[in-house]
Amino acid sequence: MKRTASLFLTCILSGILTLGGYFLFFNEDTIFIQESPGIPAYTPVNMNSLPKDGGVDFTEAANKSVNAVVHVKNVAAVRKSPFSSTTALALQGTGSGVIISPDGYIVTNNHVIQNANRLQVTLNNNQNYMAEVIGSDPKSDIALLKIDAENLDYLPFGNSDNAEIGEWVLAVGNPFNLTSTVTAGIISAKSRDLGMDSNVSSFIQTDAAVNPGNSGGALVNTYGELIGINTAITSQTGTYVGYAFAVPSNNARKIVEDILEFGDVQQGILGIRGVQAANLPKEFNVNVSEGVYVDEVEQGSGADKAGIESGDVITRIDNVNIRKFSDLTGYIGSKRPNDIVEVQVIRDGEAEVFKVKLTKYEVFQIKEIGLEVTNASPEELSKKKVANGVKITRGLTPQMQNEQLYGTIITAIDNIPVSSIADVEKVMKRRNPSDPVTVTFVTPDGEKQKYVWR
Template sequence: MKKLATLLIVSVLGGVFTLGSYKLFLEEEQISSSLPLPSTEERSDFIPANYTERNYGTNADFTEAAENTVHAVVHVKNVAVFKGTRNPFEFYYGGRSNSEGKAVQGAGSGVIITPDGYIVTNNHVIEGASELEVTLNNNKTYTAEVVGTDKASDIALLKVDAEGLNYIPFGNSNNVRLGEWVLAVGNPFNLKSTVTAGIVSAKARDLNTADIIPQSFIQTDAAINPGNSGGALVNINGELIGINTAITSKTGSYVGYAFAVPSNNARKIVEDIMEFGHVQQGILGIRGGSLTPQVVKELNLEATQGVYVADVSPGSGAENAGIRENDIIRKIDNIQINKFSDLTGYINSKHPNDEVSVTLLRDGREREVKVILTKYEAYTIKSIGLEVANASKEELRSYNTEYGVKINQILRNDLPAEELAGNIITEINNEKVRNIQDVERVIEGKRSSDPIVVTFIDENGEKQRVVWR
């Protein structure tokens, strides 16, 4: 019996010893050989990585935003009325009355912005219309009147006689972020409202369209086709952050790039049209452009982003605030300014006499100045490609003349911009011009076949005369 107990104790101790040896030597060796974990000190080529699980909130719900906006986007039909006979048969034998000669000239979308029937759309949707028909998502049709347009921004304001309509509230387009989810809502081809989804691909996008007032678009990859022009770009809260305006495509159909006028700019245009009947543009009073590698190298600048000030207009808000040539504008009202379209996009949402805070870089040091925006007044002589503006007393004095308007911009590539810009026009077609209203009167009063004779004083104080036919 004693031998049996002794044998049992020896067996148990042997098993414990064997299991302990396995755990201590064999298992540890297997683990260390299958999961090598070199330290960063041992490996100079170590690449840091983070595998922590995160919830990025990609499961955005668009249903509420879509339901709240589709009934506020309308179909806009541009109807042209023929004033004369449409074919030789009608000319010789008569036909239907002229009032019956109608045809659809164009169509697009529009956004109801007030319950009493104000609608925003694109200018190119309604341009040249004799009549405008607006169809709501519930198939009700109204005749619309044009309240006003702004061709430079491609925005038009319409009005229908209705009450209690669904509308989309304006959001703050300055708060739009890259990668943010957006919906493009349109009413193309009178198929009732349609919704597409995408993200904000870029902000302050300049399409280089040579417009008088540079544009600053929101770019999105939400599908927008021609019939969606004038429709709404909304965030997931159902707020209007843009008016869909353009696409970039060789085929004329959507290929991934679509652009919208920011809501802050559209809202300012609408407010101006409702209050003044036209758009009142505020300006800083500078000339310049985005910093480029060439400019940075030539001027030996430390900054690589911002707007370079090449010239300051006499009497402007910029001059009064102390902004100088060679300054670099970095921020306006804490909005980062990386390129010229950032600046124009923000300033175009402001009114004359608004005050803005400008952060600029001068001699390597940042400083902040307050600028009161001045009113942009200019007239474009389209047929010859010149934009003229009222000249200040200082500018007239420097050219030794008592009257005239200055050449503000050259809008044609075949004209010598450096030689003409800034010169003072004193006469057009032998009539004195003292302001842009005189220029408009002379140009609008001439026959289309008449030449345009421009007399101007150049920078050397000499009178020049150019005839455009």
């Protein structure tokens, strides 16, 4: 990803001082490609619209938040001396976390707990607990911890879809090991796409001061509702310069509940490939400046079955306006497979509404050859006149991205037929890593080809 002169890195908040900090580079010129009443609530939620009064008082929200935000510490057992058999806990790195239930469930960032030896959680009253990792999702940078405690102060999830640009918010965390720190700012923007390979490509941007150590901490509104998990900053130095980003609470809550119910993240998709309408050349004759232009509809997908067609422009999903692609991916990222959403499109200048049942996003990354694949529908296999195979969704490396292999069918790996991503995973696990990889393709025009990666 290209670097720029004025804005050359996005730093995950833990930085050098926290757990496994890392840097993300993003291009400021390029954009890469909630709650449902039917979703059961496994975590405390306050989805009601609260009345707004004339003044803003941060004290109540701050008091609620500081007791529900914890200090997450990566600690290791080390010998007190080379000649001693006794050990002590040594601090390796720190971050933040948010208690989301009275019985000790805590949400934080995956990069805060990644590769941790042992995790110690310190409450605002200085009580310490050892924490268990219940589950994590690296692609969304969300993790769920559990401590053995009861009757804890916690923050209920708010509805991040209702958060408004210009609304006052508080960032609560432990920057630079300064515990229980509260800073104030406003929501600067919503649906920010940082160009990350992430299940959450739609971040809340705020100018509340956040720094290394705030990772995994709370972004709350003035009513003390959790509307985001502070995750990243944009900075030339690795410290705060006015741009901070949080995973929206609707997305974080959905990920947490997926971990609790299923053990992993259940991602639903519409089944379209699209681009922002504003980026289309004039020859497309699309007289809409906001929305997502549907370039292709996957056969057999929910969008296909509902009647959405190539050339439609998606402008609204449920009660959420879709102005750019990150609006779409951010909202769909808060939904599950089999959820039904109302999709409004502009077709031939007229608005039409379709009810789309989301399908499950299932992929497998064949890192050895730099490709990601998904299950192919019977319609896609029939169109290519093949009995079995998986479909390439994208390239994982710049070289494979340039090959533009989307939609190509892989029928065999190492001369072993594959019919699903489960078959692909089995073949890749059984093979000798030092051996070359042989892949049989059926190109979009129906031609069979075989390639060998050494």
